[in-house]
Amino acid sequence: MNDMGVTIRPLQDEESDLRQVVEIENLSFSKDDAYTREDFRRWLGYNPEFCLVAEIDGRIVGDMICRILRYKLDLASCAIHPKYRRYGVGSLLLREMETLAAKFGVRKIELQVRKTNSSGLAFWQKMGFEESGVLPGFYPDGEDGLQMSKKI
Numbered sequence: 001m002n003d004m005g006v007t008i009r010p011l012q013d014e015e016s017d018l019r020q021v022v023e024i025e026n027l028s029f030s031k032d033d034a035y036t037r038e039d040f041r042r043w044l045g046y047n048p049e050f051c052l053v054a055e056i057d058g059r060i061v062g063d064m065i066c067r068i069l070r071y072k073l074d075l076a077s078c079a080i081h082p083k084y085r086r087y088g089v090g091s092l093l094l095r096e097m098e099t100l101a102a103k104f105g106v107r108k109i110e111l112q113v114r115k116t117n118s119s120g121l122a123f124w125q126k127m128g129f130e131e132s133g134v135l136p137g138f139y140p141d142g143e144d145g146l147q148m149s150k151k152i
């Protein structure tokens with residue numbers, strides 16, 4: 001546990017964890033973008049050690065879901081419960097993820113974000129990510145995505 005009372009641990013493929021992360025997804029994203037239980041299980045099937053949750057007092061308050069793809073860390077999803085935003089939980093999850101990735105010899109992280117997701121963009125930029133390309137019509141509703149990357 002760190003001094004904010006946050007514990008970072010791997011997501012477990014079990015009812016209680018999946019219910020909590022799906023709830024946070026639904027509070028954080030539109031229906032099209034929110035990960036379902038099946039999505040989380042699929043990602044757990046890639047690199048379970050790269051699916052992390054942040055917990056406060058035994059309750060999950062955020063998650064960060066990644067996998068290693070072609071020597072890079074592919075960051076698929078990150079969401080923090082609305083009540084716990086701007087307390088550094090997202091930063092903490094990313095820091096843990098970077099430490100873990102470095103141990104596996106990974107030197108670069110990549111992610112995609114909606115062009116209009118201004119808070120997400122502000123967060124990734126603050127975390128040292130740079131825009132590395134535009135992905136036209138990347139999202140199901142046709143919105144462009146921005147490819148962002150960071151060397152670690």
Ligand SMILES: CC(C)(COP(=O)(O)OP(=O)(O)OC[C@H]1O[C@@H](n2cnc3c(N)ncnc32)[C@H](O)[C@@H]1OP(=O)(O)O)[C@@H](O)C(=O)NCCC(=O)NCCS
Nearest residue numbers: 028079080085086087088089090091113119120122123126
């Ligand atoms: C983006 C998100 C993960 C950030 O998590 P968080 O725990 O609130 O982030 P942190 O508290 O660690 O923020 C670190 C810094 O990022 C920046 N930042 C974070 N949220 C921001 C916002 N809404 N607006 C502007 N800057 C923001 C700030 O510089 C912040 O530092 P500060 O609070 O000292 O000013 C969270 O807002 C979220 O879950 N959003 C909805 C889902 C989403 O869009 N995920 C990303 C999809 S790619």
